[in-house]
Amino acid sequence: MDTAVDVILIGLLAALWLAAGLLADGLPSAGTALLMRRRARLLAALVGAGTAVFAAVPVVAGLMPGVSAAPAAALLPAVPALVVLTAGVRRLSRVRHGAGAFATAPLAPVPPGLRAAAAHPLISAPLQITGLAAVVGLPLAAGLVDRPGLDVPAGSGFTAAAIALVAVAVAVIGIRAALRHGRLAPLVMAPLDRARIRAGVR
Numbered sequence: 001m002d003t004a005v006d007v008i009l010i011g012l013l014a015a016l017w018l019a020a021g022l023l024a025d026g027l028p029s030a031g032t033a034l035l036m037r038r039r040a041r042l043l044a045a046l047v048g049a050g051t052a053v054f055a056a057v058p059v060v061a062g063l064m065p066g067v068s069a070a071p072a073a074a075l076l077p078a079v080p081a082l083v084v085l086t087a088g089v090r091r092l093s094r095v096r097h098g099a100g101a102f103a104t105a106p107l108a109p110v111p112p113g114l115r116a117a118a119a120h121p122l123i124s125a126p127l128q129i130t131g132l133a134a135v136v137g138l139p140l141a142a143g144l145v146d147r148p149g150l151d152v153p154a155g156s157g158f159t160a161a162a163i164a165l166v167a168v169a170v171a172v173i174g175i176r177a178a179l180r181h182g183r184l185a186p187l188v189m190a191p192l193d194r195a196r197i198r199a200g201v202r
Contacts, residue, residue, distance in 0.1 A: 003143050006070040009060060010134060010141035013053045013074065017081070018131035020046035021124065027095070028119035028184065033102035033110055036118060040096035047084060047092075050130070054081060073137030076166065080133060083126040091123050116184040121177035128173050129166070136162045 023043050030036035054074060061068035095118045102108045110118075139145050 003069070003141070005060065005064060006068055006073065006141040006143075007138065009053065009057055009070045010073045010137050013050065013057070013077065014131055014134035014138060016046055016050040016053060016131075017077065017127060017134055020050060021128035021131045024124040024127045027123070028115050028180070030110055030118070032106065033099045033108050033114070034106035036110055036114070037096060037099035037102075040092060040099060040118075044089070044092060044096065047089060047127070050081070051085065054078060069141050069143060073141040074134075076137055076162065077130045077133035080126045080129040080170075083122070084130060087122045088126050091117065091120050095123070112184065116181065119177070119181045119184050121174060121181055125170075125173050125177040129170055132169050132173075133166050136166060 020043055023039060023046065027036065027039050027043065030039055057070050057074045061071050095114065098114045098117065099110070
């Protein structure tokens with residue numbers, strides 16, 4: 001199979017998921033509910049497009065003559081993408097519907113609860129990890145490194161380095177997302193605490 005086709009497929013995969021990760025990172029910082037709703041819709045569209053590319057990889061590889069490296073390169077990002085589809089999409093849908101509740105007041109500020117929900121680690125972290133893993137798969141798609149097989153142990157060379165890099169990135173991205181969510185979550189309880197103090201409830 002033509003290496004250029006493999007690179008285009010994995011490159012498109014990386015571009016879509018990296019864009020989704022960057023957009024998800026800015027989702028909690030939306031100034032208004034309308035802007036958050038628009039970002040959530042665009043994010044859902046990017047996730048859908050990225051999923052479609054995942055589905056297209058084996059189809060294109062099967063239609064083209066020769067051996068394709070694209071399916072092997074897509075395996076690593078497929079793991080965090082499954083987390084996006086099983087958990088992240090559901091939480092993103094809640095954010096989108098929550099922001100949509102302010103359709104009659106598009107310039108209304110984003111409530112703390114909705115902002116904290118948008119910052120949940122299961123929304124941003126899997127998206128960013130998927131994009132990074134797809135970038136790691138680009139050298140494999142380009143034929144710059146050997147694919148794991150009978151002659152190339154799965155734990156050697158580039159494969160081991162790629163797994164180590166993604167593992168470190170998972171830790172960094174996960175910790176960063178958890179810290180941001182932890183910083184926003186207490187703001188949800190703050191109005192309730194003030195109301196209890198005014199009412200004399202402890």
